[in-house]
Amino acid sequence: MTNVFDEPDGATPLDPDEREGLRLPHVTTRGELNELEQANVQQGLLWLSRRRRRDVLSEEFIRELHRRLFGEVWRWAGEFRQTERNIGVDPTMIAVELRILLGDARYWTEHETYAPLEAAARFHHRLVSIHPFPNGNGRHARIAADALLKECFAHRPIDWSAGHDLLDTNERRNAYIQALREADRGNHAPLLAFVDT
Numbered sequence: 001m002t003n004v005f006d007e008p009d010g011a012t013p014l015d016p017d018e019r020e021g022l023r024l025p026h027v028t029t030r031g032e033l034n035e036l037e038q039a040n041v042q043q044g045l046l047w048l049s050r051r052r053r054r055d056v057l058s059e060e061f062i063r064e065l066h067r068r069l070f071g072e073v074w075r076w077a078g079e080f081r082q083t084e085r086n087i088g089v090d091p092t093m094i095a096v097e098l099r100i101l102l103g104d105a106r107y108w109t110e111h112e113t114y115a116p117l118e119a120a121a122r123f124h125h126r127l128v129s130i131h132p133f134p135n136g137n138g139r140h141a142r143i144a145a146d147a148l149l150k151e152c153f154a155h156r157p158i159d160w161s162a163g164h165d166l167l168d169t170n171e172r173r174n175a176y177i178q179a180l181r182e183a184d185r186g187n188h189a190p191l192l193a194f195v196d197t
Contacts, residue, residue, distance in 0.1 A: 088131025
């Protein structure tokens with residue numbers, strides 16, 4: 001059994017203060033944490049499906065979505081991270097970079113700059129690159145990209161997992177992480193191929 005705070009490859013570890021934000025102190029293994037987070041994510045998806053159509057390209061929505069997805073597990077859900085990471089922008093720049101991304105995405109949708117899947121893939125990559133929250137950024141960004149597809153393009157969601165669990169090390173997760181790393185280098189082709197499968 002893995003310790004509750006052992007992270008899979010490609011995940012960012014929490015600092016001690018962030019670990020204190022766990023609402024459920026009885027959780028001792030990574031498997032238990034994953035199950036609780038997944039149950040909370042399902043509640044968040046239910047909220048998302050029931051909410052009236054509103055602007056998904058706002059900081060308010062981005063923060064509320066994270067809170068709905070992880071707020072039953074983490075006290076800091078929906079709050080921007082305050083610490084440096086090996087990925088992501090400086091914590092003091094999160095709000096600024098997020099506003100730039102949201103403005104760019106609004107432009108893409110209004111001017112049909114990219115096809116829907118490419119817009120969603122680029123949005124997802126940039127949101128993950130900003131890494132606004134202490135944890136859950138990948139899941140949050142995938143769901144936010146799907147919300148963008150639905151509300152701005154009336155497009156079906158992306159099949160991110162293709163039948164695999166992206167929380168566990170497997171071929172699909174490895175391809176996803178590699179595609180994000182290539183996008184970090186400016187090569188979006190692997191990520192575009194990934195979302196189009």
